[in-house]
Amino acid sequence: MALADEGFRALDEKSLIDYIRATPAVSSLLGDDLEGLTVKEVGDGNLNFVYIVISSSGGSLVIKQAIPFIRCIGESWPMTKDRAYFEALTLREHGRLCPAHVPEVYHFDRPISLIAMRYLKPPHIILRKGLIAGIEYPLLAEHMSEFMARTLFFTSLLYRSTSEHKREVAEYCGNFELCRHTERVVFSDPYKISQYNHWTSPYLDQDAETIREDDILKLEVASLKSKFSERAQALIHGDLHTGSVMVTTDSTQVIDPEFSFYGPMGFDIGALVGNLILSFLSQDGHANNGKDRTAYKQWILKTIEDTWNLFRKKFISLWNEHRDGNGEAYLADVYKKPELWFIVQEKYMKDLFHDTIGFGAAKMIRRIVGVVHVEDFESITDAKRRAYCEHRALEFAKMILKERQRYDTIEQITSALQNIPS
């Protein structure tokens, strides 16, 4: 750690200006006049510092710096700042595979874990905040399904050769600290007594204990954890919740892939779907003050359905398009018969759907009884009302996690979601 930290210094708004002036690769992006720079720290995530930099000539960019601990917890929870290396690597790879939905990286400075990237200008906001505000994004499912289909397909063995695959897997093994963090906060801490766990107490005390005592649930969570730790299926974003997406009505941009590594595809799709379900179940907490959320809830359900169904369609379409390529998994010579090719794809997508539901549910649970919660619920100020929403989310998540093999379509999930007992 000590050696890797040589040369590292955490910047602030003032020293960042000095850094920009001394770094032509960055300053050249801002135009000639470096006197009138405005810098504003806006990081509301859990891990890093994020600055918006705007020059008087109208140039702009975002600077993100990783620090060697978790920002929202403090130095008591160290985490390698080298996560910025993997974030930059993946932003570039995702940008190559899906440029319409990923901001460009302009500059990466590894010794100080600093990324300069495109500033996603207003009215871009974090998707989670838009969902809390009740804003519909008509292209969200279309865009996110496109992003997931392309980034997951092209980094899997359906497209890649074994040598390409193993080379990339090896590189991302370097991001083990972030993987370990996920293993801990998603798959372990919620199922045991842990220092940083919290929940809406006292209302959910019993819920939290019930989870810690649920043997079947813990057995299923072990299967998911094993898949997360051992299965290098594709380059996954690793943290694809609604806080990692910035949106306007016609733009969707995926950011913050510092948790990326070669893992199970369902972990990404599940993160998005699970967080959309959390949003759906939090709407009753935001429905007061004359805001009726009935229609909005229907839009969320439709978005969940479209996200999976469009993903499925686009993913299969990419697979068919590249069936004669270098992908090692299903050689065209072996699976050439059309009916077999169809069965192979159906099975692949069914397994992926079950993974998606399982991981999505695990991500829901951890957001209610684990260390880091979601604003969807946290912003419901009435604790009793919040606990009511959270309790229903926990019950639903436990049910679909344990019974995920029983579901064949996303409509069965959204249907069950509308029929949770009050």
Place this chain on the structure above:
Amino acid sequence: MALADEGFRALDEKSLIDYIRATPAVSSLLGDDLEGLTVKEVGDGNLNFVYIVISSSGGSLVIKQAIPFIRCIGESWPMTKDRAYFEALTLREHGRLCPAHVPEVYHFDRPISLIAMRYLKPPHIILRKGLIAGIEYPLLAEHMSEFMARTLFFTSLLYRSTSEHKREVAEYCGNFELCRHTERVVFSDPYKISQYNHWTSPYLDQDAETIREDDILKLEVASLKSKFSERAQALIHGDLHTGSVMVTTDSTQVIDPEFSFYGPMGFDIGALVGNLILSFLSQDGHANNGKDRTAYKQWILKTIEDTWNLFRKKFISLWNEHRDGNGEAYLADVYKKPELWFIVQEKYMKDLFHDTIGFGAAKMIRRIVGVVHVEDFESITDAKRRAYCEHRALEFAKMILKERQRYDTIEQITSALQNIPS
């Protein structure tokens, strides 16, 4: 390739003596008198050159050199000689974990892909040859179960932390050429028309075609291939058939781990079990000339059963012993309830058993209709009789591969094995 080959030269019996004389790390193992060295090439494997070196003072060692193609096929099938690096690495790791059953590595010379290791003196012979000769090895199951339990457990996430695991996985991703070879010869070629495939023709022409047309079989093989390519469960030997084991009545030594990488444990256990089943089914072809193999076949069945059952017992025992260690997969805090701990282990071992049967069966099939066959069958000179044995092996392998989820115990397998229709 060109650069990696700088400084490489294939040795022969004469130039090997010059190499030994010029290499103190090797010559010092042979005593002072280097005039009376005898060198004999004995490689009967498919890939490499192997020399036994004996000095007049009684010193001895084995020198193994990898060449940049597959020996049994020729330069038309190139294969990185850097496999020797992974072989040496794994021999040392296996030796550390299970010294009783792995020969010591004395010296490794990476530029010329040369390993000097302990000479396993007579009466050590290759296990496969012993099985063909009808020799019983009363400690075989005990020793092989010990080797597999220790090497697989201690390199899995049941024992290892995430950081140790990912570091090792990354290292072994470098052995991708050998992984690719296995993917091809085990999971792809037998299921399509392929240049190097062959079988006992014309008797098995129909069998080979039936395999290429068996949609259910190919669907299941795809699942196994996916596990092989994506699941980094433990450091596996990667080629643990009966030709990779040297035995006497009281010694069992595992050699030739050049195919090693982080893969599914069932691939190793299955390789051994599958090859013991091949041995069992070849015995009828060796039973003539007054040799009755009835009792020997019972010993093989018993060895198959003991191998799995002892492995299972030892593996669980290691797991219990280290339940409070650094292993990331099943944290003691989460799975502390005794009945849950029991269920977790039962499920783990059941999944591993199904993997074992599936991979074992896939290895059987490829030895009959793929590129490289086994001496168990090849040494049956009467082609019609050989084909009869092979046909039964194919039918049995296809059946247990497709139906593997239906089997709970190894006794169900050995029982089915005794009841194959003639």
